[in-house]
Every structure is written in C-alpha cells, then in structure tokens.
Amino acid sequence: MSLVDVLKFTLGSLQGHRLRTVLMLLAMAIGVAAVVILTSLGEGARRYVTGEFASLGTHLIIVLPGKSETTGGGPNMFIGDTPRDLTIDDSLALTRTSTIRRMAPISVGSAAVSWQEREREVPILGSTSDLLDIRHWSMAQGKFLPPGDPGLASPVCVIGAKVRNELFGVQSALGEWVRIGDRRFRVIGVMATEGRSIGIDVQEVVIIPVASAQMLFNSPSLFRIIIEARNREAIQPAIDFTRSTLRERHQGEEDVTIITQDAVLSTFDRIFNALTLTVAGIATISLIVAGILIMNVMLVAITQRTAEIGLLKAIGASGRQILILFLMEAAVLSLIGAIIGLVIGETGSWFIGYLYPALPVGPPVWAIVAAVSVAIITGLLFGTLPARHAARLDPVQALSRR
Amino acid sequence: MIFLEGIERLFKVGDQQVHALDNVTLDVPAGEYLSIMGPSGSGKSTLLNILGLLDRPTAGRYLLNKKDVTSLTDDEQARTRRETIGFVFQFFHLVPRLTAKQNVELPLVLAGTDPVERSARSEKILQAMGLSDRAHHRPDQLSGGQRQRVAIARATIMEPKVLLADEPTGNLDRSSGNEVIDIIEQLNQKGITLIIVTHDPEIGSRAGRQIHMIDGKIETDTAQST
Numbered sequence: 001m002s003l004v005d006v007l008k009f010t011l012g013s014l015q016g017h018r019l020r021t022v023l024m025l026l027a028m029a030i031g032v033a034a035v036v037i038l039t040s041l042g043e044g045a046r047r048y049v050t051g052e053f054a055s056l057g058t059h060l061i062i063v064l065p066g067k068s069e070t071t072g073g074g075p076n077m078f079i080g081d082t083p084r085d086l087t088i089d090d091s092l093a094l095t096r097t098s099t100i101r102r103m104a105p106i107s108v109g110s111a112a113v114s115w116q117e118r119e120r121e122v123p124i125l126g127s128t129s130d131l132l133d134i135r136h137w138s139m140a141q142g143k144f145l146p147p148g149d150p151g152l153a154s155p156v157c158v159i160g161a162k163v164r165n166e167l168f169g170v171q172s173a174l175g176e177w178v179r180i181g182d183r184r185f186r187v188i189g190v191m192a193t194e195g196r197s198i199g200i201d202v203q204e205v206v207i208i209p210v211a212s213a214q215m216l217f218n219s220p221s222l223f224r225i226i227i228e229a230r231n232r233e234a235i236q237p238a239i240d241f242t243r244s245t246l247r248e249r250h251q252g253e254e255d256v257t258i259i260t261q262d263a264v265l266s267t268f269d270r271i272f273n274a275l276t277l278t279v280a281g282i283a284t285i286s287l288i289v290a291g292i293l294i295m296n297v298m299l300v301a302i303t304q305r306t307a308e309i310g311l312l313k314a315i316g317a318s319g320r321q322i323l324i325l326f327l328m329e330a331a332v333l334s335l336i337g338a339i340i341g342l343v344i345g346e347t348g349s350w351f352i353g354y355l356y357p358a359l360p361v362g363p364p365v366w367a368i369v370a371a372v373s374v375a376i377i378t379g380l381l382f383g384t385l386p387a388r389h390a391a392r393l394d395p396v397q398a399l400s401r402r
Numbered sequence: 403m404i405f406l407e408g409i410e411r412l413f414k415v416g417d418q419q420v421h422a423l424d425n426v427t428l429d430v431p432a433g434e435y436l437s438i439m440g441p442s443g444s445g446k447s448t449l450l451n452i453l454g455l456l457d458r459p460t461a462g463r464y465l466l467n468k469k470d471v472t473s474l475t476d477d478e479q480a481r482t483r484r485e486t487i488g489f490v491f492q493f494f495h496l497v498p499r500l501t502a503k504q505n506v507e508l509p510l511v512l513a514g515t516d517p518v519e520r521s522a523r524s525e526k527i528l529q530a531m532g533l534s535d536r537a538h539h540r541p542d543q544l545s546g547g548q549r550q551r552v553a554i555a556r557a558t559i560m561e562p563k564v565l566l567a568d569e570p571t572g573n574l575d576r577s578s579g580n581e582v583i584d585i586i587e588q589l590n591q592k593g594i595t596l597i598i599v600t601h602d603p604e605i606g607s608r609a610g611r612q613i614h615m616i617d618g619k620i621e622t623d624t625a626q627s628t
Contacts, residue, residue, distance in 0.1 A: 001511060001514050005514075009511070012499055012500065013499065015499070016498075016499035307493075310495070311491075312508070312512070313480070313483075314454065314456060314483065314489045314491075315483070315484065315489065315509045315556065315557075316480050316481065316484020316513065316560070317484075317512050318476055318479075318480030318481070319476045319477075319480070320476070321480070321512060395456045395457075396456050396457050399456070399491060399495065
C-alpha cells in the first residue's frame, strides 16, 4: 500500500466522521496553543528583565565604598563603615590591567540647576567620558563629556532630555551657560530620551565631569566606580585585580563592596528559565490529556468501524496494514491539531504583544519544536493502543455484525 | 484446489466447548460449483471462514493450491486472501464513504497497484457488471442488487481462483437475487471455483455439487453419493 493511498484513505475516513475529527483536532490544538502561549509569556518576561539589566551595560563590575560585614543585602549594605573614601586616584589605579576595558568613577549629588529665570532641583552625576559607552547610552544632540584627565574640573555639562525641556523649552540648549549650585557650566550635549535604565532616569539628570562634581559637593569621595570587564571570562580576574589593588591602596584593609552585574543577570535568567519550563510542563499536561482523548475516541471509533476493519482484512489487508492505517489517522490528527494550535498560539502571543508592547513576547524555538513533537508523540503513543486493537480484531466477529 | 483433512474448530462458550466443525474432510477440485447448505448453527459459515483464511482451525490440515496455509503468518495469509480468494457477503460490506469505484479498487489499493492501472481495471469490471453509470455513486445511493454487484466486482478484481459467497442473496429480493446468482455462475463457467453458503434450497440446488451440514459434520455430499 503506497503512502499516498494510506494518506488518502486516512483523510477520507477523517472527513467521513466530521464531528469526531473536529473534537480531536480541538483537543490537540488547545494543548499545543497552551504550550506556545504560556512559554512565550515566560520567555517574554525573561527577555524583558534581562533586557532591562542589559541596558545598564554588559560585564559590569560595581565597586561601592565600605564593606558590609553581613552577607545579606539589607539596607546597611550601603551604609557600611567607610573608614576610607573611594577616590579618583583609586579609580585610576584600576585602569592598569588588560582585564578591564573601561572604567567610570561616579559621584552623585543633588543641586539646583538654573538658566535665566528658570530653576530646577536635579540629581547631578559626576563621571568621565567612558560612562556613555559603559551604560550604552546615546546622545540626542552634541557630545558627551570630553575624554581626558579625570582630575580636571572642566566647566561643561550634559543634560537629560526632560531637564532640557523644562529649562530651555523650545530654545536651543547647546552652548548655553547654566548655573549648577554656585558654579557655571556650558551645555555641550543632550541625552537621548530612550536612554533609560533601572535606578537612574537619564532624562532627569545633569552629568558633569567627576572632578567638577567633587568641587561642587566639596567631597573627595566617590559614590561608586563602574568597571566594564573586557569579556565574560575577564570578569573574575578583574574583580580579583580590583580587590587587591584597592586593598593595597587602603593600607591592606578590604573596605569596598564589589557587585557584578552578570551574577544578578544570570540569576534572573535562571529563575525565568525555570519559570518558563514550569509553565511549559503544566501546558504539556493538557497535551497529554489531548492524547488520551484521541485514544478514547479512537477506541470508540474502532468499535463503530468493526465491520470496515473486518472487510479490509477479508479483502486482503494484513494486521500490519490496519495498524498503519489507524496510526496514520492518529498521526494526521495530531499533526493537523498541532499546526492549528501553533497558529492559535502564535496569534495569541502576537495579540498579547500587541496589548503590552513593552513585553517582548514570542515563543522560544525550543518550545515550538517541543510542543509539536510532544503532540505527535502523544498522538502516536496513544494511537498505538487502539490501532493494535484494530489490527488484532477477529475478522469473523467483525463481519458477522451488520 | 482445496483440500481439507480432519478439520476441527472448537469454540468456548462459557466453560462449555462447542464443536463448530467436527472432523471435516473435503476435496474441492478447481472450477467446481459447490453449495453448502444446512440449518443455522450447523457450522457452514465457520467452514466458509476457514476456507477463506478468516479463521484458523483448531486441528486439521488445509491445503490451498497444494500449499499448507494453516501455518502461514498473518502477512502471508493476508496476501493469500488478497490474491487467491474473493469474498461476497450477505450484508455487502461496502465502505459507506467510498464510491462504488473506490470500493472496487480497495483490494488493488491494499496490493499497492499503480493508480492508473487501478482505474482502468475497476472501470472495466464495473462495465462488465453493468454499473458504469453508477461508478461515482456511494453505496447509500445504490439499490441492494447494485450494491451486491459492486461487492462481486470488488471480490473478483484481483482475479482470484476461489470465490466464497456467504448467503449472497440473503438480503435481496428475488429478481436481483437471481441476477446476482447469474453473475457468479458466469464467473464459475469462466473457471473460478465457486463455493456458496445458503439457506435457500432453490439456490443451493443449482450447484453442481451440494453439501449438507448438520452439527458441524458433512451429512451428505452429492459428489460421494454419485
């Protein structure tokens, strides 16, 4: 019996029992659609969170002054004792290794920024030119802080888009002099509005050279140092180098806290992967239920089709051919059901993405492959029992009934 | 053509054993026209099923075309049924969702014959049965006599050596029944070995050789008495 004939026969028999076919397809489709939608939601959440973290920059190491004695991350992690400040010289000492690609010291404060008669209280970020690349920010207009000696307090500033709108309105900000605290700075750039990241809203800050910020706030202490390692493998050597360098510079005392972004990121990644796998597992149960339904309906169908099976045997079908015919029916049902489910699932996750554009939903490839193959495997597995039942059917009994 | 020796068939009904066939020995030469008659439960249908390889005897030897067929595997039996035996049933057993032509083609489909040849052969045989204009009708659009003729076409499309008919007229009115009997007798004249199981003495008496069965035994056999 050729494959084409088997397929034709199968499709004919599926068409001959419309309601039954539709119900089985529905069960399979719901199962597959559930897997696709749930995994794409899980994957969307994972991509959203990792994306937010990645927008902070990659392979980042953050050095905070002070060392918390407890290992927990409670509030006193940031208020630990600081016998020695973290200084610009400390940060410069960290550039003397190949494991670190870029480094930016940061000092933070708040000051009133004014232009003509407008004034606003704004968070001030003191840093160096490398911060732009480390944080993957982009400029809307002008330039970021100029490279050069971080110890040099040049009177320039870069302002966030919101600050620009509020101070300058429709007028051009570039080249204007603004007053920050008791000093005057020239605006050399405006940050792009989309340069958002967790923690700091770039739209609302004013960025000035770190040395200027230290003069402004009259403090030699840095808020933190952000380090970008050369690559993922260089993170650990960079941490070791940072720790030993700073210990040496601080009279042998380890009084800084070092956090890596990748550790946080990969933890979230693992959590969300586990979450996605869990929902996929739950959805798989519905697939298996669909398989059991196919088995039940096919067993009933075989009792209804006893005469047909007996006849096929009488005109020369072997048990094997009957087995193939019924397995093919199960396979075709699960395949078509899986395709319908895939379409429903993709449409559903597209619709979710349409409703919540911020969530990058989309089923991962492994989930699609897994859903379709689980559908076909359950279909075949649960189709085997009825098919074997049909193949073993005694033709005499089958034919003696009307 | 057919040689049965000491065929037994036991059925278990509850804890009782029923002898459906009791030491049946039968020799049917090729081309013979044989009718098997007897009351219900006399074992005539069981005998036909064993002859058609749909049932296996509990004991005994069955030679079909000088070959022992009782020990064949399922695949080999299926092939033998397909190639050497044709079946005609009381209830026609056409597949309701297939057209007359598709029903006739089924054995060729199972044998894996090429579709073009399939179509040509089924058209030819349907024409011979006078059913050309009914080829694309489904069984529920055909009369009883037409359905049985489709069934005969299906049974003979593989050009079998043996045609087994189980009450072929049992579900038909007199005129279409006679028509059907005429067709299968013509096939017999062309050389096919024809075995008919029937209740109807009128049909049974048309056969060249008649067997009466009672309680699983051959009671009379016109071939032996003459």
